[in-house]
Amino acid sequence: MAAAGQPLRIALVAGEASGDRLGAGLIRALHRLAPTAEFAGVGGPAMREAGCEIWWAAEELSVMGLIEVLAELPRLLSLRRRLRERILAWRPRVFIGIDAPDFNLGLERRLRRQGIRTVHYVSPSVWAWRRGRVRSIGQAAELVLCLFPMEPPLYAEVGVPARFVGHPLARQLPIVPDRAAARAALDLSLEGTVLAVLPGSRRGEVERLLPVFLAALSRLAVRGLDFTALLPLASEAASAWVEPLVRKSELSPRLRLLQGRSIQAMTAADACLLASGTAALEAMLCKRPMVVAYRLHPLSYALVRALKLLKTPWVSLPNILAGEALVPELLQGACTPEALASALAESLQPNRRERLDERFRALHAALRGEGEEGAASAILELAQWPS
Numbered sequence: 564m565a566a567a568g569q570p571l572r573i574a575l576v577a578g579e580a581s582g583d584r585l586g587a588g589l590i591r592a593l594h595r596l597a598p599t600a601e602f603a604g605v606g607g608p609a610m611r612e613a614g615c616e617i618w619w620a621a622e623e624l625s626v627m628g629l630i631e632v633l634a635e636l637p638r639l640l641s642l643r644r645r646l647r648e649r650i651l652a653w654r655p656r657v658f659i660g661i662d663a664p665d666f667n668l669g670l671e672r673r674l675r676r677q678g679i680r681t682v683h684y685v686s687p688s689v690w691a692w693r694r695g696r697v698r699s700i701g702q703a704a705e706l707v708l709c710l711f712p713m714e715p716p717l718y719a720e721v722g723v724p725a726r727f728v729g730h731p732l733a734r735q736l737p738i739v740p741d742r743a744a745a746r747a748a749l750d751l752s753l754e755g756t757v758l759a760v761l762p763g764s765r766r767g768e769v770e771r772l773l774p775v776f777l778a779a780l781s782r783l784a785v786r787g788l789d790f791t792a793l794l795p796l797a798s799e800a801a802s803a804w805v806e807p808l809v810r811k812s813e814l815s816p817r818l819r820l821l822q823g824r825s826i827q828a829m830t831a832a833d834a835c836l837l838a839s840g841t842a843a844l845e846a847m848l849c850k851r852p853m854v855v856a857y858r859l860h861p862l863s864y865a866l867v868r869a870l871k872l873l874k875t876p877w878v879s880l881p882n883i884l885a886g887e888a889l890v891p892e893l894l895q896g897a898c899t900p901e902a903l904a905s906a907l908a909e910s911l912q913p914n915r916r917e918r919l920d921e922r923f924r925a926l927h928a929a930l931r932g933e934g935e936e937g938a939a940s941a942i943l944e945l946a947q948w949p950s
Contacts, residue, residue, distance in 0.1 A: 791819060834911050890919075
């Protein structure tokens with residue numbers, strides 16, 4: 564039990580836009596249960612707005628791919644050392660690593676040795692990649708908060724405390740999305756064809772995928788499709804990566820850049836073209852047909868294949884949760900403008916959305932869980948803090 568008058572300090576580290584949103588929701592839930600709690604760490608604008616003192620921006624951690632991480636490794640290790648020193652000086656009662664396992668788990672392990680309670684929010688994808696990690700995750704985190712129901716049983720096999728709290732977005736978003744309201748909010752006609760284009764939140768993703776996505780849209784235009792494409796920016800920093808590519812595109816008049824508003828854009832869209840990751844889950848919760856694409860650095864992809872790191876037939880969450888190929892996945896060499904254009908044209912067929920809608924609704928309901936309130940309660944229980 565905490566000493567009387569001692570403030571509840573909670574340090575958090577989120578490494579990208581989706582983690583920033585998760586952190587913000589968790590901070591708000593913790594504030595409701597522990598109004599005097601103090602928060603600090605690494606995050607983005609959503610966490611700052613929720614009341615977290617931001618020491619470093621989340622973009623500092625946003626690196627994807629084995630080769631890319633190696634290139635950034637000295638900087639990341641230096642950042643983690645400085646962050647650890649600052650956390651220890653601040654003496655929080657709990658540290659919460661939000662996703663970013665390559666960065667956060669090592670930090671959690673060291674902080675745990677110093678007597679700080681450790682939580683990892685968002686289990687790494689142990690059901691898909693390197694299942695043996697559950698033991699090392701348990702050495703770093705005293706509690707793992709899981710977004711998906713298939714995860715806690717894997718931790719239970721090796722005695723690691725884990726709790727399914729559901730995905731916050733599954734609780735926030737309605738089972739039946741209001742497409743008309745989303746279009747009205749974006750000043751779009753109800754009749755026109757709208758596409759949502761989401762090439763990722765990291766610079767490397769955007770630079771590898773957006774030119775291919777724009778080329779795919781050009782092919783659809785050549786085929787005679789009249790459309791408006793919405794391109795939500797994951798952060799203010801993303802404008803610097805995206806705008807030069809958009810200006811070069813012949814489709815520039817058809818493209819609308821949005822600051823954030825990805826959920827609204829997907830809800831308004833007839834179909835989505837997106838990078839594999841959180842956006843695929845968001846599109847599923849918005850009940851939208853989608854084409855999932857991804858390109859790793861060639862050496863990263865070669866290592867993934869050589870080491871047989873991927874343990875599932877699919878990479879996108881809609882397919883993994885359903886246990887079947889509900890949506891097309893075009894990865895690496897298959898991620899070409901022509902293939903993307905053909906898959907996107909197929910996804911625009913009226914019967915395609917009807918077939919997906921029922922499956923997406925069932926998956927949505929199963930993901931709701933306890934949400935942030937359950938996650939906050941579990942954290943305060945671990946911290947032995949009265950709520």
